[in-house]
Amino acid sequence: QKEVEQNSGPLSVPEGAIASLNCTYSDRGSQSFFWYRQYSGKSPELIMSIYSNGDKEDGRFTAQLNKASQYVSLLIRDSQPSDSATYLCAADHGSSNTGKLIFGQGTTLQVKP
Amino acid sequence: GAVVSQHPSRVICKSGTSVKIECRSLDFQATTMFWYRQFPKKSLMLMATSNEGSKATYEQGVEKDKFLINHASLTLSTLTVTSAHPEDSSFYICSAAVRILAKNIQYFGAGTRLSVL
Numbered sequence: 001q002k003e004v005e006q007n008s009g010p011l012s013v014p015e016g017a018i019a020s021l022n023c024t025y026s027d028r029g030s031q032s033f034f035w036y037r038q039y040s041g042k043s044p045e046l047i048m049s050i051y052s053n054g055d056k057e058d059g060r061f062t063a064q065l066n067k068a069s070q071y072v073s074l075l076i077r078d079s080q081p082s083d084s085a086t087y088l089c090a091a092d093h094g095s096s097n098t099g100k101l102i103f104g105q106g107t108t109l110q111v112k113p
Numbered sequence: 114g115a116v117v118s119q120h121p122s123r124v125i126c127k128s129g130t131s132v133k134i135e136c137r138s139l140d141f142q143a144t145t146m147f148w149y150r151q152f153p154k155k156s157l158m159l160m161a162t163s164n165e166g167s168k169a170t171y172e173q174g175v176e177k178d179k180f181l182i183n184h185a186s187l188t189l190s191t192l193t194v195t196s197a198h199p200e201d202s203s204f205y206i207c208s209a210a211v212r213i214l215a216k217n218i219q220y221f222g223a224g225t226r227l228s229v230l
Contacts, residue, residue, distance in 0.1 A: 032216050043119075043206045043224040044157070051216060088156065092217065098145050098162060099210030099217030105156040 002027040006104035019076040029094020036088040119222025136207030142187035143209035
């Protein structure tokens with residue numbers, strides 16, 4: 001069973017702090033990794049994609065990938081109350097080229113003013 | 114990012130009726146679309162993978178006669194919940210895969226909240 005694991009949280013950080021969200025995956029063949037943000041009652045929104053080992057930065061967001069450890073993380077700098085949401089980590093199926101993803105259960109982030 | 118339109122956003126229907134949900138990719142052609150179901154405070158559950166011009170591939174435990182999927186063009190997939198019952202009440206979300214630099218990326222529609230009375 002191919003899986004993506006996340007701590008469901010909630011993760012609570014004060015406004016302005018760095019929020020660190022973590023994810024592990026089981027399929028060593030996975031090549032593409034994604035972070036989606038989902039506000040309550042809304043559908044997921046793509047925040048970051050990462051395909052190579054190392055860091056990828058986009059504004060206040062940094063995604064980190066370590067394929068040897070099968071670990072993906074998302075750092076949110078200068079956290080804002082508007083960042084409060086559930087963050088879904090996803091990995092592609094290594095053996096498939098359809099774009100099908102395996103989603104984690106999501107981590108709920110609460111940023112307190 | 115790519116735009117995926119999903120309609121309707123909310124449906125309330127009587128038990129026994131059928132409901133059709135449309136998913137359109139507005140600014141790109143999607144050879145593959147996906148249908149998910151999500152219960153409150155739970156993660157996404159993939160129901161089926163929809164490929165243009167061919168039969169959908171359903172995940173284990175999903176009744177294909179209950180959830181009819183049609184992918185008639187490269188920009189439109191529909192999900193029909195047949196003979197809906199209260200236990201079918203859920204948040205249904207579609208996504209479309211776009212290929213960018215040899216990578217498939219999924220973009221989601223806004224979702225359809227189905228309430229069956």
